[in-house]
Amino acid sequence: MAVTCSNLEQVRENIDRLDRQIVALLAERGGFVSQAARFKKDSDGVKAPQRVEQVITKVRDLSHALGANADVTEQVYRAMIAAFIQQELAEHAVLSSEPQA
Structure with missing residues (x-):
């Protein structure tokens, strides 16, 4: 709950204090996104539109x-998910091109 200023x-x-916490959480989330790329077979698995809608x-x-404002939350999450999908697609492409041990 917000304090009264x-x-x-x-x-x-x-707001600056919350931004530090949000960026730290984004970094943590990004680490899990990077791990997820290892478990997905192809780019369709990375995009996973049904999973996106579950998250939304x-x-x-939760909002x-x-x-919280559910519309704002949805817009933020859709933008964040789209950015993470691009990150994961790039990481998946690298993993897919590496020789298998």
């Missing part, structure tokens, strides 16, 4: 439960 500087300090449904439900 008494000036714009406090608002910005809290889940985060919209409602936590009092």
